[in-house]
Amino acid sequence: MNESVLEEKNVLGGPLLACSYAPLTGYFRDGCCSTQGEAGVAHLVCVKVTAEFLQFSFERGNDLGTPRPELRFRGLKPGDRWCLHVLRFVEALEADKAPRVVLASTHAEVLKYVALEDLKRCALDMQ
Numbered sequence: 001m002n003e004s005v006l007e008e009k010n011v012l013g014g015p016l017l018a019c020s021y022a023p024l025t026g027y028f029r030d031g032c033c034s035t036q037g038e039a040g041v042a043h044l045v046c047v048k049v050t051a052e053f054l055q056f057s058f059e060r061g062n063d064l065g066t067p068r069p070e071l072r073f074r075g076l077k078p079g080d081r082w083c084l085h086v087l088r089f090v091e092a093l094e095a096d097k098a099p100r101v102v103l104a105s106t107h108a109e110v111l112k113y114v115a116l117e118d119l120k121r122c123a124l125d126m127q
Contacts, residue, residue: 008034009108011119019046019105020081023074033083033107043083045114046105047098048124051078056097062088081105086113093118100124 008016018031026032027043035041047053054065054076064082067075076082081102090113092098101122110119 008032010104011106011108011111011116012103013108014104016107017102017104019083019102023076023080023082024072025081025083027083029072033105035107035109042086044086044107044110045084045089046081046102047084047089048081048100048102049076049078050099053092053097053099054078056092056095057088060088060091086110090114093122098122 010016016032016034019025019033021031024031025043025046026034027041028034028036030036033044033046035044049064057064064076067073084099086109089098089101089110093114099122101119101124103119103123103125106119
């Protein structure tokens with residue numbers, strides 16, 4: 001794991017935890033919704049996808065269900081965790097189609113686009 005990932009924070013202010021290694025996710029395919037200090041990285045929301053969300057994304061031109069081996073992407077199925085682009089998450093949230101969020105694995109940069117209160121309403125890891 002890149003050392004800068006160890007310093008990155010989640011939306012709760014704690015260390016950014018891994019999102020998924022199977023499927024391998026993250027902009028850098030390191031299992032984390034990290035930026036690794038790079039500007040413009042936006043795949044920062046760790047979600048657990050649903051069939052409803054996959055259909056929503058497909059209808060908007062982002063087919064996350066079809067395998068793309070040339071991109072090292074096996075295609076997602078309901079229940080998979082994935083580092084989702086923050087703007088796709090916002091779009092899904094506004095359409096009431098947002099998947100569940102793993103707050104401990106969602107990058108703090110997301111708070112520039114989504115209120116913590118909205119993330120908590122979608123959270124898997126809040127009691």
